[in-house]
Amino acid sequence: MKNKNKYDVLIAGGGVAGISCAYNCAKLGLKTLLVEKENYLGGDTTGALVVPVMKTDTKDLNTKFYNDLIKYSKNNGAQLTYGDKNQGWFNPILLKYVFDKMLKSCKCDILFESQITKVYTKEKSINKIKVSNKLLSLPIVSKYYVDTTGDASLSKLLKCEFWDDNKIKQPESLRxxxxxxxxxxxxxxxxxxxxxxxxxxxxxxxxxxxxxxxxxxxxxxxxxxxxxxxxxxxxxxxxxxxxxxxxxxxxxxxxxxxxxxxxxxxxxxxxxxxxxxxxxxxxxxxxxxxxxxxxxxxxxxxxxxxxxxAARTGERETSRVKCLYDYTIEDIITQKAFENPALYSNYPIDIHSNQKDKSVLYKVCSYSFPIESLKSKNYDNLYVAGKIAGCDFKSQAALRVQSSCMSMGEAVACDIYKNIN
Ligand SMILES: Cc1cc2nc3c(=O)[nH]c(=O)nc-3n(C[C@H](O)[C@H](O)[C@H](O)COP(=O)(O)OP(=O)(O)OC[C@H]3O[C@@H](n4cnc5c(N)ncnc54)[C@H](O)[C@@H]3O)c2cc1C
Incomplete structure (x- = not known):
């Protein structure tokens, strides 16, 4: 296999979690490939027109990508700071361009209109995958793989374990x-x-x-x-x-x-x-x-x-992957401290329902979320990030906001960098 098909990190899914992960990996000098199903980056943010990024009142961790996104967007006329000091008011049309520009600036390889069609595994390791698009099918070898597909399609292909704690789907929205x-x-x-x-x-x-x-x-x-x-x-x-x-x-x-x-x-x-x-x-x-x-x-x-x-409906929650640590609502309520936090937030538990008076929005104090809930339970070289992270239904209703998804992607990048170096 030629060297050009060998990577340190392959990230499947270019929503905010995947872009943040790819940006940080490439900035850290890792050879990085981002594989995206659509012909643009941004996932829910650009495709489902989800603006603005919700603000939390806690000092977060792993915010390099988010801070750079604000700077890039400001320079390209795609950002404003709202009256409540929320810097996350973006222009979802121009963000497609901003995301491209950010990833090209750090020499991250991108494949659009591409999906992973085959996986080759041995015991708890992913050895190789096949990426296919309308032009060709490519075998790719990577040291690490990250599932940021928003629907866990890579983890499903790998037959990973999933959370099964919620029978009631939250409504999707068409913005x-x-x-x-x-x-x-x-x-x-x-x-x-x-x-x-x-x-x-x-x-x-x-x-x-x-x-x-x-x-x-x-x-x-x-x-x-x-x-x-x-x-x-x-x-x-x-x-x-x-x-x-x-x-x-x-x-x-x-x-x-x-x-x-x-x-x-x-x-x-x-x-x-x-x-x-x-x-x-x-x-x-x-x-x-x-x-x-x-x-x-x-x-x-x-x-x-x-x-x-919007070109796609916004799905608040899809599948959540089982990871090394089962993060639950109890961890939020008890404000459990973790040795390796990936993020801090105090965004409320926000559960939508189509039934009158059944939606839930309750405030919580600052909580942290550990890197172990982003490391697959089934494969040693598989991480997940974003709305499919390893947490229960109720805690996902707080953790899915874009700022937390970006921090997760960045935390994964830093962890992979530590492992490789
Ligand atoms: C209706 C709605 C309103 C919301 N409102 C807010 C809000 O106001 N503020 C806020 O901060 N958050 C909000 N959220 C939450 C937030 O937008 C999402 O949780 C977050 O953007 C998810 O990011 P992600 O990267 O995990 O996934 P996604 O944005 O879903 O990105 C996944 C990416 O993976 C790609 N993909 C999928 N399958 C494959 C595959 N097989 N191969 C390659 N690529 C693939 C997709 O095309 C997509 O680009 C809202 C969500 C919804 C649905």
């Missing part, structure tokens, strides 16, 4: 963007109807207004938009399920554009792809209904239009 909005008019309106700022924030940043607000059908909060949703329901502009979850954010350097963290897909039968197709079609119908509702109900939307519907 969308609306452009041509008069943000000033909309901000004035929101400030009037939510003057105690219960769920709305508005700030003037770089001579532009930026804002966020939300509404859900849960009784947990006083929702300023409540009467507008109820009225639209009575006028048949919306249907009941449209009231489940609605959240919006303006976007860095996209004047007049708003990103919507909705609609949720209805619960569908996960072993029936036809049912999934229908749920997806219904979600796109919901986007059209929501836009008509925005135009009819709120100042600022008169000349607006739907400018993007």
């Amino acid at each position: 969308f963007l609306v452009s041509g909005v008069d943000i000033n008019l909309f901000a004035d309106f929101l400030e009037q109807i939510d003057n105690d700022k219960n769920v709305t924030t508005t700030y003037r940043i770089d001579n532009e207004i930026h804002l966020s607000t939300a509404y859900t059908w849960d009784a947990s909060k006083k929702w300023a938009l409540d009467k507008f949703f109820k009225q639209a329901l009575s006028q048949n502009l919306l249907i009941e399920s449209d009231l489940a979850y609605f959240q919006l954010f303006t976007i860095a350097k996209m004047p007049g554009t708003i990103a919507f963290n909705c609609p949720r897909l209805r619960d569908y039968n996960h072993s029936n792809p036809f049912d999934y197709a229908n749920a997806l079609i219904e979600a796109r119908e919901a986007i059209l209904r929501l836009h008509k509702f925005l135009v009819a109900s709120f100042p600022g939307f008169k000349n607006s239009f739907i400018s993007s519907i």
Whole structure:
């Protein structure tokens, strides 16, 4: 085999966990290959339009990638710092370019539209894999392999063990963007109807207004938009399920554009792809209904239009891989200390449900997450990172935020570097 097909690290999946891992590995001088199924990097962040990165109030660990991402994005007009000092307000369209640029800067090899199609193992070691794309099939040998596929597809190919502690799937969301909005008019309106700022924030940043607000059908909060949703329901502009979850954010350097963290897909039968197709079609119908509702109900939307519907649904949770340490919600609640923490966070436990008043968002104190929950139980040279990390269902509902996924990827890179050197 030629040397060019030999790597120190092969990372499958170019979402934020994989990109962070690849960036740090390559920066540390490791020969690194990132294999991505789509033709762009970013996973949920760019493909499912997940912005902004949620802020935690704890000092985190392994933040080199995130800090560099902020710098690169700032230099390329793809970032803003929100009024609450959250630096993670990105432009999801331009991030595709920023991620490319960051990985090329550190000489990381990338294969797009490629997937691992075969694995060759001996006992607890992965010896070789085959990567296939529309041009060719390549055998690749690497010292270490990292699964950051967001759906654990590499670990599934390897027949690894998985957590089996949750029968209820959280709803997926199909996010969308609306452009041509008069943000000033909309901000004035929101400030009037939510003057105690219960769920709305508005700030003037770089001579532009930026804002966020939300509404859900849960009784947990006083929702300023409540009467507008109820009225639209009575006028048949919306249907009941449209009231489940609605959240919006303006976007860095996209004047007049708003990103919507909705609609949720209805619960569908996960072993029936036809049912999934229908749920997806219904979600796109919901986007059209929501836009008509925005135009009819709120100042600022008169000349607006739907400018993007996410290329993929956002899946909050898929499969979680069994690792050397079984991390659970107890570790968060008891604030267990670990010898080798991969990250610190205090992001709350955030469990979404399609049933009224069944979603959960509860605050927790600062917790840490160990590197052992990123090392596969089944293979000595396999790591995992991101939303498929080795933790139980409830703790994943806190750990899945993008900043934690980035720290996990970086922690894996540092651990591999230590092993190799
Ligand atoms: C609806 C929704 C809203 C959210 N809101 C927020 C929020 O506001 N703020 C926040 O911080 N977090 C939020 N999150 C969480 C966060 O976005 C995700 O948990 C995080 O981005 C996951 O990153 P990841 O790298 O683990 O996986 P992913 O982003 O899923 O990346 C996995 C990558 O692997 C690729 N891939 C898959 N299979 C293969 C294969 N076989 N071979 C090669 N490549 C493959 C995929 O194409 C993808 O690029 C939200 C998530 C969802 C779903």
